[in-house]
């Protein structure tokens with residue numbers, strides 16, 4: 144019996160030992176190997192997951208790529224400091240009344256409002272202030288004063304203010320939406336998506352490699368454990384976030400934004416292109432928007448630089464180009480304008496008419512009668528083809544197929560094509576052609592197209608495609624991809640060198656003795672074409688005012704298009720004024736950079 148029992152005990156021990164060994168090995172396996180593997184259905188390892196259960200984080204930086212101007216000046220990604228208020232009890236609030244009073248003053252509010260907001264909080268929140276969409280940016284002074292209060296439930300944290308909290312005319316940059324980084328209690332990476340502009344068109348490329356997050360240890364009631372230090376986690380990838388270099392010059396962009404503000408320009412756009420390669424140097428859209436707090440229904444986030452509008456007389460460039468290309472008139476043909484063009488109830492802007500007037504003068508004076516007569520000589524398809532040769536009726540922005548794995552890339556978001564004739568069926572009707580030839584009826588062009596048409600003329604008819612995306616760099620500065628400029632002379636149907644240079648000369652006349660003569664005394668010698676289009680807005684007759692052109696005439700550096708929308712009929716052409724101011728700004732920046740570079744070379 145004893146033997147049997149001993150044997151049983153032996154077997155029992157053996158089984159137990161084997162079991163224990165198994166458990167030990169299994170534990171070691173979990174400890175040594177599995178803890179570094181990802182938990183199924185999560186991006187965290189077991190170790191991380193166990194920590195995160197007891198921590199809550201705030202995203203300091205989403206890891207998303209950033210944008211710079213052509214000189215590397217940052218356009219996104221400023222760090223600011225903000226106050227985070229952690230949940231408090233009513234007793235805590237009442238016990239520290241004097242400190243609350245002082246804190247309220249520092250945070251630019253009153254104690255009553257502060258207590259009301261703070262008392263209701265169930266989780267940590269960044270302090271905004273009354274009716275502010277984004278957290279209040281703290282100055283050094285404010286930070287010091289808050290720290291001196293020694294309030295344990297108030298912390299100061301860095302906060303990524305992607306666009307700065309300002310009104311901006313850079314609608315081409317766009318904005319992001321999604322879970323805001325100030326949401327403190329979350330379990331997963333915030334889902335931030337580019338919703339408009341470059342933020343949208345480049346979204347797939349600039350999504351980051353993980354956020355920089357500060358974690359706070361919390362207890363089971365989600366209260367922060369005060370004596371445990373917060374911990375910062377950042378992705379260790381040297382290649383991200385990517386840096387997108389745009390073609391825009393921030394100094395010129397902001398200078399023009401300021402200038403349109405001072406001029407009281409309410410609606411419209413200003414586009415400045417580099418004449419060498421059609422790069423977009425500035426594109427300002429009014430009204431301005433605040434990318435930190437978007438009001439979708441208000442529509443200010445829309446980029447009017449790429450929205451098609453009735454062009455009025457700037458479209459006479461197309462009619463003139465068509466007539467010259469087809470040999471249907473010559474620069475010295477003489478017309479007669481008595482102010483009316485009876486057949487279609489059309490009249491010239493000049494009461495009583497221009498009298499006897501040559502074609503060249505008719506362009507400078509923007510005579511409707513001359514251009515109505517020219518339009519009658521053209522077929523709809525001849526007008527269409529001249530428009531296409533100058534880039535109208537199609538998108539002109541730089542685009543690429545198969546770019547860094549993207550099947551197609553069009554950096555300019557929602558660029559419109561515009562129209563020449565919207566109804567092909569009646570396009571050959573003389574009345575339709577006559578109205579289209581002076582830029583009325585269905586004709587619609589974008590400010591970007593208008594500026595680009597000037598660049599195309601300056602290149603003798605070579606069609607250019609304005610870039611806004613220049614390069615993409617890795618975080619370490621290494622170049623990932625260059626977006627090369629695009630330009631091509633159309634195989635057929637393009638504008639000849641001869642026609643181009645005639646039109647450019649005529650644009651000089653406009654400023655020297657035509658409708659743009661107020662631009663005669665600007666810093667640079669300028670050339671261009673004015674336009675006024677009659678439109679109906681909310682049932683009322685309104686005007687779109689345009690001026691497009693280039694400067695300096697002797698050695699063209701910039702092509703400029705200005706559109707001011709929704710102006711009262713018979714008001715002064717504000718676009719011409721703004722064109723002149725933009726040209727002056729460019730001239731002074733140009734001479735400034737020249738003298739500074741001259742200074743540099745004399746030193747070396």
Ligand SMILES: [Zn+2]
Pocket residue numbers: 480482491492493496497509510511512513
């Ligand atoms: Zn006339």
